Amino acid sequence: MAKILLTGDRPSGKLHLGHYVGSLQNRVALQHQYESYIFVADVQALTDNFENPNLVKESVYEVILDYLSVGIDPNIATIYIQSQIPEISELTIYYMNLVTHSRLERNPTVKTELIQKGLEESFSVGFLCYPINQAADITAVEGEIIPVGEDQQPMIEQTNEIVRRFNRIYGEGILKECEALIGKVGRLPGIDGRGKASKSLKNAIFLSDERDIIKDKVFAMYTDPNHIKVSDPGKVEGNIVFAYLDVFHEDKEEIDSLKKSYQKGGLGDVQIKSILFSSLEKILFPIREKRKTISKDFVMDIALNGSKKARKKAMVTLEKVRAAIGIKYA
Numbered sequence: 001m002a003k004i005l006l007t008g009d010r011p012s013g014k015l016h017l018g019h020y021v022g023s024l025q026n027r028v029a030l031q032h033q034y035e036s037y038i039f040v041a042d043v044q045a046l047t048d049n050f051e052n053p054n055l056v057k058e059s060v061y062e063v064i065l066d067y068l069s070v071g072i073d074p075n076i077a078t079i080y081i082q083s084q085i086p087e088i089s090e091l092t093i094y095y096m097n098l099v100t101h102s103r104l105e106r107n108p109t110v111k112t113e114l115i116q117k118g119l120e121e122s123f124s125v126g127f128l129c130y131p132i133n134q135a136a137d138i139t140a141v142e143g144e145i146i147p148v149g150e151d152q153q154p155m156i157e158q159t160n161e162i163v164r165r166f167n168r169i170y171g172e173g174i175l176k177e178c179e180a181l182i183g184k185v186g187r188l189p190g191i192d193g194r195g196k197a198s199k200s201l202k203n204a205i206f207l208s209d210e211r212d213i214i215k216d217k218v219f220a221m222y223t224d225p226n227h228i229k230v231s232d233p234g235k236v237e238g239n240i241v242f243a244y245l246d247v248f249h250e251d252k253e254e255i256d257s258l259k260k261s262y263q264k265g266g267l268g269d270v271q272i273k274s275i276l277f278s279s280l281e282k283i284l285f286p287i288r289e290k291r292k293t294i295s296k297d298f299v300m301d302i303a304l305n306g307s308k309k310a311r312k313k314a315m316v317t318l319e320k321v322r323a324a325i326g327i328k329y330a
């Protein structure tokens with residue numbers, strides 16, 4: 001039997017190139033090899049967007065549209081919405097007993113997010129506990145292979161700690177451990193050169209961006225601030241245009257020779273940006289076109305059918321978990 005692949009995204013905006021190279025490409029490539037479950041984590045998105053439920057709801061639709069546009073095939077992969085599987089919430093409650101408060105506060109991803117969102121002084125219990133909810137996402141469908149970006153590695157470790165603790169207390173082999181599968185590029189830098197590409201930092205190129213927007217973003221990219229005249233020698237390290245060319249430009253030899261000319265002097269930012277723009281358009285044009293052919297009704301149909309299927313699987317897991325804990329009365 002094929003192993004189970006599971007992964008998801010928070011619907012708090014559309015997906016961008018960081019998601020594409022971090023995880024989406026892997027999902028598309030592996031959907032034929034593994035039994036795939038791909039979901040939109042709206043319950044998790046509410047943990048830091050609880051005052052903005054409309055953003056979450058609209059993004060559920062947009063993110064599934066992103067999935068379909070990049071080539072996740074709904075006839076092969078099960079696509080679903082987290083909130084439609086209430087069994088995940090019940091599992092979360094049982095797992096909460098297996099994790100200490102201080103362990104959650106030490107989770108590096110949570111720590112970074114609290115700083116980024118300015119929440120260090122005051123954050124909700126719901127937010128702090130989202131890694132536990134994520135362990136429930138994974139174990140509900142017995143996910144083993146988890147394609148994610150590098151920043152999610154601590155979540156996988158935390159999930160496996162919960163799994164081991166659960167099994168030690170309630171019975172070996174009941175829950176399965178999982179492993180992260182980090183994409184070709186675990187961490188894509190933002191176009192402004194400040195940290196990773198992220199929607200909250202507004203420094204990402206979205207899969208659904210129109211051609212003109214992509215062009216504007218590429219031409220506004222951070223390069224080498226000391227490369228003023230075309231004839232000046234330029235720096236390649238820390239230069240975001242080259243970081244993106246390394247990831248998205250097919251011809252590696254051409255990149256090497258571009259880098260050499262840039263370092264020597266004589267190659268302008270406009271030229272390297274034009275080359276990058278064409279490479280990105282090669283990838284993003286077909287994604288954008290496919291997006292236009294998909295209707296909202298189709299998206300919702302896929303998501304609701306997928307949710308029914310995922311729910312059946314989660315129900316089986318929940319029954320096993322309840323029985324193992326000893327709270328089955330009939």
Ligand code: TRP
Pocket residue numbers: 006007008009010041044134137138146148152
């Ligand atoms: N935390 C992930 C993100 O921010 C989304 C997510 C929720 C997830 N549950 C998951 C990813 C389970 C992998 C497995 O992108």
